[in-house]
Amino acid sequence: MSSLTVLVIDDEPNLVRSIQFSLNDQNIDLHAAYSGNEGVKTFTTLAPDVVLLDLGLPDMSGLDVLTQLKDHSPDTPVIMISAHGDTRTAVKAVKEGALDYITKPFDIDELELLIRRCGEQQRLSKELRFLRSKQRHTQRIIGNSHNIEQLREMIEQVGNSAAKTILISGQSGTGKALIARSLHDIRFNNAPFIEINCAALPEQLIEAELFGAERGAYTGSVQKRDGLISLADNGTLFLDEIGEMPLPIQAKLLTFLENRVYRSIGGGKERKANVVVIAATNKDLKEAVDAGAFRADLYYRLNVVPISAPALSERTSDIALLVSFFSEQFAKQEGCKPPIWSDDVILQLKTYPWPGNIRELKNLVERITILYPGQTAMPKHLPNEYRQNPTPPKTEDSNYSSVVENKERELILSALSQCGGRKGLAAEQLGISRHALKRRIQRLHIDL
Structure with a gap:
């Protein structure tokens, strides 16, 4: 594991030393600044992975420091440190770009977990930016597994060749249309990309759709109709679900592929x-x-240059990167912060078989982003089918103590969910101490 660089900007030396002592880990390289101006200067030269920023600094407010940090590096995660009772300002800081906040006194284990999650998110963001800059035409293909590296090389090689007929095969949801578009973009700068789903049209219409039809060629044909082949001239025609094409149309398509000559209906x-x-x-x-x-x-005739799209189950090492990519995409679309995905969730997603492949993963990420924006996604947030130990169905219980325990468990889980899994904030919301909350979690056998 590579070292994680953390910058603490706080005017309390004792707190900084406490954090340094508690996070004395070979994989965390911690630096300190004791004022806002010093923090900004250190930030620009150090380029840390994560920043811990106190709201109350002697020379300027933490919000002003946050603004300067975000102006310099918008993507660096910043965790605000707020005094007890100053949560309103901390929430304002989150709205202005901070990733999260913790309240003094805080649990050092909780802080370390939050830092590591922020660092992982930053690492994935850097990886995405690198992949996007590495190959302009294949930047849509997210991942760095061996299968995906081979696929990118294949796309680049075929796209730069003179091949006129290409066959892409793969399970549903593996991104075959994305591969087709990448091939087109490598070959052409400004040319038509015409797509047709062969399974979406009845046999009576697909021929006219592909090859065009003269006026009066069939019932209802009141004017001349240009086919998709004509529209794709000097560009690309993408025939999705070619296996669903009716046999009579297959014969006419074969004739066209042989010499690129056709007749309209x-x-x-x-x-x-x-x-x-x-x-x-x-x-x-x-x-x-x-x-x-x-x-x-x-x-x-089609299988001249075959390309295979790998299933998601064959590239599970890409799941964390895909989750990060889709989270950012949907968060921008929804106008919210992306969820932080816990290691336990990513581990469970890697063990799931993914019959729907990337399309299914994308739908799941959209769901979690909408329901838990900016929160820490925990295994309990996943639908049952994605969890190794799904929640058993609830049964009615007339025993009074069981009813009370169930309600208590429900309130604790709700508070933890609203607070992104942070026990300190959840305890404050429930009106009990952190230690009392921990005892209740142990007594109720709540699996986090």
Whole structure:
């Protein structure tokens, strides 16, 4: 594990020494500044991974320091340190860009956990920025696993080749359309990218949609219609779910792939189109050929340059990076802060089989971002199917003590959820001491 650089900006030397002593870890490199001006100068030269910033500094307010830090490096996570009873200002700081806040006196274990989570989030953000700058055309393909590195190399190689027919195969939700778009962007600067889902149209319409139709060619054809092949001329035609294309249309498509010549429905004149054809399927086309559901000659014509999209279960090391990417995306869309994903949650997500692949993961991240913005996502926040030990269904219990315990457990979990898993804040909200809260958690066997 690489070292985590932490800058503490606080005017209390005893507190700073206490933090340094408590976080005496070879993987945490802690630096201190005792005023706002000193903190800003140290921040610009040190470029820390995480900042602990006191709200009450001798020379300027913590909010003013926060503004200067964010002007210099908007992405560096800042955790505010507030005195007891000053939570209103701390909440204001969070609204102005701080990632979180803790109240004195705080639990050092809780602080260390928060620092490490912020550091991990910062690491993932840096990794995303690096991937985006590394390869402009394949920056949409998020991940750094071996499978994804191979996929990026394949996309770059094929995109820079003269290949005119490409077949992308992979399970549903693996990002085949994203691969097709990346291939197009490598090949063309300003050219049409025309997409059609072969499973979305009935046989009677798909031919007209692809090849076009003359006026009066069929019932309801009151005017001439240009097909998608014509619209994709000098660009890319993306045929998604090619395995669902009806057999009669497959024959006409094969003719077009052989020489890039076609006829519209009802037309007597042959037309040419200079089109790169990218087909995608979540089926095993070889099995479809054996079953008579797909033409063998079309399969061999399409399978000139095959590209395989790996399933998410084959690249679980990318899950943390994908979660971070989608969290930022949906947080920006919702106008909120992204949730902080605990290590336990990421571990559970890595053990899930992901039948819906990246599409399913994206939907889950959107759900958590909407329901728990800016909070720490814990295993209990996940839907039951994603948890290794799902919550058993509730049963009615006439025993009075059990009813009281269930209500007590419900209140504690609710307070912890609202406070992002921070026991100190949850205890304050419940009106009990931190130690009393810990005893109740142990007595009620609450699994955090």
